[in-house]
Amino acid sequence: MSSVPPPIPATDAERRLHPWSWLFVLIMQLRQYLLPLAALLVFGQRGDRDPLWAQLIPLIVIACLVLASVLQYLSYRYRIGEDGITIRSGVFARNRREIPFARIHNVVVDQNPLHRLFGVAELRLESAGGNRPEAEMRVLRMDEALALEQRVRHRGPVMVNPVADGDPGTPPPLPETDTRHVLLRMSSIEVIKLGMLSNRGWVMVAAALGALVQVVPRDRMDTFVEYGGREAFGYANGLQPGITGMLVIAAVLLLAGWVALRVLSVLLALLRYYGFELSEQQRRLTVSTGLLSKVRSSVALRRIQAWTLSETTLQRWAGRRQLSVDSAASQGNDEQQQRGLRELAPLAAPADCDALVQHLLPTVQWPPALWHPVALRGSWRLCVTSLWLTPLLAAGLTWRWGGMGLLVLAWLPVALWTARLQMARIGWHLDDRYVALRGGWWRRWWRWAELDKLQALRLSRSPLDRLLGTSSVWLDTAGARGDVALCLRYLPQAQAAEVLEQLGRALARRQLRW
Template identity: 65%
Template sequence: MSSVPPIEDAAVDPAQEQRLHPWSWLFVLLMQMRQFLLPLVALLVFGNRGDRDEMWSYAAAVVVIAVLVGVSILQFLTYRYRIGRDGISVRSGVVSRNRREIPFARIHNVVVHQNPLHRLFGVAELRLESAGGARPEAEMRVLKLSQALALEQLVRHRGQAPAVPTAATAEVAAATPPRGDDAVLLRLSPWDVVRIGLLSNRGWVVVLAALGATMQLFPRGTMSDAIEYGSRQAFGYASHLHPATWVWALLALVAVLGFWVLLRVFSVALALLRYYGFQLSEHERRLTVVSGLLTRLRSSVARRRIQAWTLRESPLQRWARRRHLRIDIAAGAAVENERRDLRELAPLATPEACDALVRHLLPQLQWPPARWQPVQQRGWWRLCLPALLWLPVVAAAAVWNGLPMGALILLWLPWSAFRAHRQMARMGYHLDAQYVAARGGWWQRWWRFAELDKLQSLRLSRSPLDRWLGTASVWLDTAGAGGSIPLCLRYLPEADARAVYAQLGQALAKRRLHW
């Protein structure tokens, strides 16, 4: 799926309307069946209270399936698309007829999706996404694989002109001349993908999903009774052996290690399913990500659509000298939740590789900054203020209710204070004529930055605590901002914060003059 055929080889005729693949109705039917699966199962299981009820239940199920088949075929027969000079025209609808014109310049992301059934039939699902859209502009279920890749290539060539020409985009275009072939920027080997699983905690997703499914499938109390019965039998058998204390400790350690190993196995399995064959390539200032073991995803986005950048590293990743590079693009929140693979330019790479990738894609920036502006340390205690307020209350309540061991929760206070001091010591920011960057975290470290041309709004914030300490925070926003880390310059002295706010405001006003 990583190779793109020429447009001429894909039988794309722009002179007439095109149909979807002949098996398109089957994939639409399967999607609808998945949505109605639970109601159908409930109808067949709970509707059978006698011979007559059983007959009516099966008849109703057959009618529902027949209606779904008819709707799927009608959607296939009424869906048309035409490729024009400036965009794609889509005509669809069974009862209410809709016609949608999608300019190539509006398409920010192209996703080619293949699950195992798609790969068996040699087809793919194509999604055209735009900035700020809660849903894709067009979803084509399904096209022939070569036809889907040809449409992706067509969007590449006809949607290259930047929407807002600026000096920065002109400099980038001059620094990166077009290439005839895709240039591979990053490729992950199978061992790299296994390392992603070993350094992550995604195994908890499988454990929690299994617990949720068990609670839904089995009656209330059945699982608790089974666990209680199994534990009683196991401890009863072990007590007859009269093991020593160190044997109990060893068994507990083995159980903990076994559970930890199981979590890592689940994490590795999820990483292989998602990142196997990961490849980041570039073609004519457009980035393409291909990944997936069973379900293959091919996402493409123009470099000018990238709004902000985020580097992160956990303690395990720092120990292994690895980082994670993520981007925000101009797209809606719902699209972001679906297309997380596009956000990750480097799921796991060395710090040097991540920095080199940033310098390649942003040649006008000096990354990493030579010097970070530090934050004053005198207000470090504000980061552990919640723990200072509620931990003594919880400990006092536990002791009052006859649980003296609850006072041990106060041992968290020294660690919370130490962590807050280290976090404040590592906070910093950088601001020049090209971009603004912030860094933070100590246990979980992160760096976040954006070009000044991509800023959308600014906000100067001062809480009552800020007014008491003489500090302020500058919040910045870009199109498509997402994730758990905001772009914010926190706890600056008030004079410095106002100076930064004025400088960024001038850059934002200058950008609006180009609109």
């Protein structure tokens, strides 16, 4: 995918999508109905006893999808104006959408292998909030998609100078230039490391099992499992390997499964992150990535609401971390929507992640010089489920199998020990620029947001908080939906009230920037 966009086109009349747009819409719809159609074709036939209309149902469904795709192409119009884009769509119910460029927070240009074959791309325009993009244009010529992306970059609003907003301590924004700077590139070796250090293979295995359960009838699946298990155990008994041999076979099978999952994880990482490049132009970040499907996603730096650093245990042993962001753009449940600009550094050295943060947030001191810890005396609250569930499980196992069931109680000290380690990792930092928190033990994370991005504050107390005299301060931003909530947990009640008042004063004298 080319990284240099063409010149910005002038304002013109209404346009259609690419002539082959209906084909890509049809393919998308067929993907949604692929499993039901396959199940109907494979398992729904009963031979010559089926009436003719029943055998023609799949063909009728496909014909209806083709007709709907063609009508959608014929009814879709768009017009690129000076300040926004106008979209008309709908066959029976006509819709008109006016999307100002200033309201577009994220632009995603997606190219799968079929797109590349036809020289086209899918374009998604996302704004703050909502579960769907403002516009999904399937499909445009590649030069038109890149031209529209450039138009959004040039027609977006100018950064508001915080000095004019009553915050004299904030320096003016950095000047915008047309120079494109590459901030991070991932080599093939780094992408392979990312696959080795992740568990993405489990996702594919779980998805495959879920598809089998949905497609294959229950009776046939039970027959296959029963017959296969009987054959496998019969073959193993025929070998007569003994206990030692059985343990060796089990170990080999486990090792082979682990290697297969790692290989699958590496393949998935190569497909998604091959050629990963993070660049900056006019204070707008752009990520280009993908081996077969090329994805180009861009977002203005001012739209980033929250930042997250994380590292798993394997990544920590390898000296690597991940840097991701939450932006004020729609984040639906659809996989394609989640492939927008979220990961600034899928895998990088801690020093490189810190340097990237310092470059993008020059007014923020990262990492903080001081982390405020929380009290360890209430660490048992992190394993309260284990504290009541483990004795019940031990009682049930003891009633069923005798004294051996008491061995389950050995989990209690382990749970208390891990809870104490997790509580010891919790910390927070607050100054006149940003608020940050950290946590995690097995998987460590750091999360922060600038005070200018905070929208609302909330003080909450659970029954355990009232028992232990603590409170939690929740922070809300536009579009921050990461895995970890922006919440200062387990603070003493007086300290939580003081933090809430301090943040309230800061928000009252600052203008929201999102």
